Amino acid sequence: MADASPTASTAATGTPLLSARGLGRRFGGLAAVDDVSIDLAVGQIHAVIGTNGAGKSTLVNMLSGELAPSAGSVHFAGHDVTRWPQPRRARAGLGRSYQRTTLFPEFSLAENCRLAAQAGAPRPWRFWERASADRAGLATALRVLAEAGLAADAERVAGTLSHGGKRQLEIAMCLATAPQALLLDEPLAGMGAEETGRMLALLTTLKATHAILLVEHDMDAVFKVADRVTVMVNGQVIASDVPERIRTDRAVQIAYLGDEAPTLAAGAAALLPEGAGPALGRPGGRPR
Amino acid sequence: MDLATFLVQCLNAVQYGLLLFLVASGLTLIFGIMGVINLAHGSFYMLGAYLAFALSPIFGDQFALRLVAGVVLAAAFGYVLEWAFFSFLYQRDHLQQVLLTYALILVFEELRSLAVGNDVHGVPVPPWLSGSFRLGGLMEYPWYRVFASVACLVVAFALYAVVNRTRLGMMIRAGASNRDMVRGLGVDIRRLYRIVFAGGVALAALAGMIAAPLSSVYPGMGSSVLIVCFVVVVIGGIGSITGALVASLLVGFVDTFGKVFFAEWSGVGVYLLMAVVLVWRPEGLMKRAV
Amino acid sequence: MRPTFTTLATALVATAFAAPAFAQSGPIKVGLMLPYSGTYASLGNAIENGFKLYVQEQGGKLGGREVQYFKVDDESEPSKATDNVNKLIKRDGVDVLVGTVHSGVALAMAKAARENNVLMVIPNAGADAITGALCSAGVVRSSFSNWQPGYAMGIVAGQKGVKRAMTVTWNYAAGTESVKGFAEGLEKGGGKVIKDLNLPFPGVEFQALLTEIAAQKPDAVYSFFAGGGAVKFVKDYAAAGLNKTIPLYGPGFLTDGTLEAQGASAQGMLTTLHYADDLNTPRNNAFRKAYAIAYKAQPDVYSVQGYDAAQILAAGLKAVDGDLSAGKRDALTTAMHKTVVDSPRGKFALSAAGNPIQDMYLREVKGNNNEFRSIAVKALADPARGCKL
């Protein structure tokens, strides 16, 4: 049970684009993530749920390369990327968004995305060229903004966006780097109903062309869009399966609600306040 | 050099290193816990030395009393300073901290010169420590230096005990590794800061008071110590007492033997040491992996 | 908004520093560039007092003209020296520069004085080069060259039969020059320096060096330190018990103005300098009396140097009746070089390079005084190496 059986998913949708095997990470004595294996494939939204401190964000950080795993390996698009630093993985097509919004508030939306796109073709030495003359970059920026439904606000300064808008911009910036796989850390955190709707629609359109990992607290949303759900508790995978069977999985219900659980979806959603973030490894918060 | 000389030099190195440690430990704690870079820390060393000078006529031969009084005064001063000045720095970025504490140095130096002038003053060694003993065939070694080393060691151990055995120490360690966590624990962070800062000032001042009879007191004695302490903190790893101790001793040895073997280049030695450590362990020798 | 600020600022600069027109009549403008802040502040004041004392004795006039003072704090900061000296030369348009204590600053001043053809009298800074390689007719010194006290002490050590000596000093020019002088004097007496020890300025961690001295067991040690360093070194030396077996020599600065702090550890030390407080000559006694009355303080060697700086200047101005015009320039400088200064330290003449040819006194520390013992070297002239004058 504790071992997620990837074969199930791979059978469903071709070979996995990203596959992690036996990932583990210890902080001092405490194991934040322990022997987790997970697969992402194009055409599939793979949701990871779990209580606070279950190690979800730590897992994302290890997949994106922000955190070196103490054990296990990560393969992406046929390469062993376990030792690759984050920027290299990103350039290879592994994009991520952060749970805590991390934008460049003083730049325009378009500039936020253009900058992200620039990573693909930096050409930093051409200091005589104004960045605003980076046509290719701007084109990409406007395209992804359109995809994220922000085309109208291209000129706006990011800092002035609504919370939901910022979350959308996060996704747009991810897309600007032309990723094959998206690691989304609670993209719905703190969103209103209608904003959530828009975001979910976006995700479902994206999944056709991207492999998506979705870490999320909002159970309704998860069960609406996910093709596969992995449940983590105390850094370990206790279940990984299609949503229907997760719904009814005893172990999961006990883990979440103790015994005599009604249906998880409503209960868990009620039990877990929206935007409640895991305590471990806050991404974006830089250590000092 | 022969063995005897070598041993004596080692003794010198340790003695210098321990004194450095006293100043640097306060600095590293303040860095580690409040994340404040304090250029004015050297001034606290100077404060201690001048306190020793000012208090010696009052307490006469009551050396121990003099030390205690000095430490208390310094701690009080630190407590007030934190409340009046440094508590406003935590929310500022490092750049502003640098400038504000840099300005503080200027102010302290001038206040010093207004208060006691720019002359050099000696500070008497307590009679019961004034003697010295023969060291091999070479030279005499003053008891006071022995006392200084022992005192530093005692303080070092006391500090170690406080940090590793007490509840305050637990909070300090937690604070050094993860500030948010301490807030999470529902600790009155402001009070913790105030105490730690006062402690840091007291440590530096104590070092100054212990050093005063050896070094006498003179203008600008603070800033020369300060930069070496930075090196110590960088080598040892911010927030780590053990690291500060190890680094201080290392610096002590490099400095001592540098003077003997490469007189002209001795000034550069400690910085080369730092460079090596940076290549090898950028986070410092004792930095916990967080 | 912004352009107005920028222009306003520049305009401010412009008006703030517009240079006054040079005047031949009217008062003589004397620029005092001395340390008024920081470690050397007390020296700066002593020098200024000495200088002004002499001018007052002349009824406030030099060469028949009133004296107007301009002051700049040189901060003992060589990297700012050029800017500071330009305030006096270009902003205030002074006729004469007087300064300073710090050798590095004095070197920059001398350079500026040469380039702008301004007279300069140096009341302390001992850098050999000023009256050596960089000497010039318009620049004279009323104090000493670092070489002089060192050399004199070397002679004394030689006479005392020192064969193997060691030297200790900071890694800076004044120290190394003084040490060179000592070595030269010692070799005259058949001794030699077996090892030069030094440490970064202004470090005061001497134990390693003391241990090295103890290990080498020389006949004597010559050290050059000032201020806090001097105090600490003398104390550490005594604390290490070395003073019992190995005499510690040095230039007067090792024990001048620091005895209170050095206390017992300095007792009996021998130093050489061109002045001793208790020099029992009518001239010195008169000077000390006048100084004490004028400033309610005891004069020291620095006051004397300031006092003599004024004397040298006076001699020059007298020769040309205070006429500073270019035509009289040579007459003025020659007079300054030719004058025999009746100084509290004893009469002295100036060398061609403009450095005092003066007696060097051997002094011994008794209590809180440097007591005169004997004349170490009579009429000692600096070799002025590299000077074309």
Next chain:
Amino acid sequence: MRSDGIVTAPLNDTRAEVGELPDIGRREAGGWAVPTAAVLVLALLPLVLSPYAQDVVVRIAIYAVFALSLELLVGATGLVSLGHAAFLGIGAYAAVMGSGESGASLFFLVPIALAIAAAYALCVGLLSLRTRGVYFIMVTLAFAQMAYFVFHDTKVGGGSDGIFLYVKPVMQIAGTTVLDLANRAHFYYAVLVVLAATYAFIALLLGSRFGHALAGIRVNEQRMRAAGFSTTPYKLAAFVIAGALAGLAGLLLAVKDGGVNPELLSWHTSGEVLLMIILGGIGSLRGAVIGAIAFTLLKEACQSEALLGPLASHWQLTLGLVIIGFVAALPRGLIGLVERVRQVGAPRG
């Protein structure tokens, strides 16, 4: 780095058409007009200024170049260095030692000064950029101190008295001297040109992709890495460029003073240049220039007996208190003040 927040540039208004997007590189309102005007004013000043006043302007201009180089590091990249004086000093020493007894051509000296300063910056950068925040500040300080001791203690650079520049450098083209820095006017305009060029160069740099990447790193390095930027090379490049420009300022300073002294590398110099840029206003090139002016004048004021009487001899006290008050009250510097005034004057949508 906790540099987020301070360095927020004024938000550009959104008048630009699509495609001509708001450009954080051009962080100054009014674009090139103001700097150009300032340069013209400076170019005309010698007509009205006394020689001394000209020297003061030159001095300020050189410090402005120095401050601009640091602004690239602190303001644009968010790297707070407390050791920038080292590069100034090294550039100065390179110039003086390069010209030796007989003087040398600027065609030789300028590249030398730039190259040596840049080389040292590269070494220091490689090591110090392995650290961040408080560490970075201390490490840069320590390495500057190391350079200080090399020049102060050893024979390398003439020891504590420094070295004189005996013959000021010239620039000859086809045998004819086109630029002789011994000549006041020549030097004045040479410095002016360097200042203008440095300003233009950095402004261009900040407007380029490179500059935008630096801005991104300053605001949120984590995000930049996630987007696929290897940030260290960018920071290193900024560090080296800043060092080289500081070296250029050093060369000018050496020529102006006719010599160098180790105190040029002392950490107080590093502290003062930091003061300049924060006085003027971090995150703005103009701020750096204004800061250089303001700081020089402020210090003059603190030291003038006319203004403060006996307190003048304790000018460090006044200066220290003024700085504390200033940083506390105006964290965004004079530029920030100007902006505030403007926003009050004409509130923008």
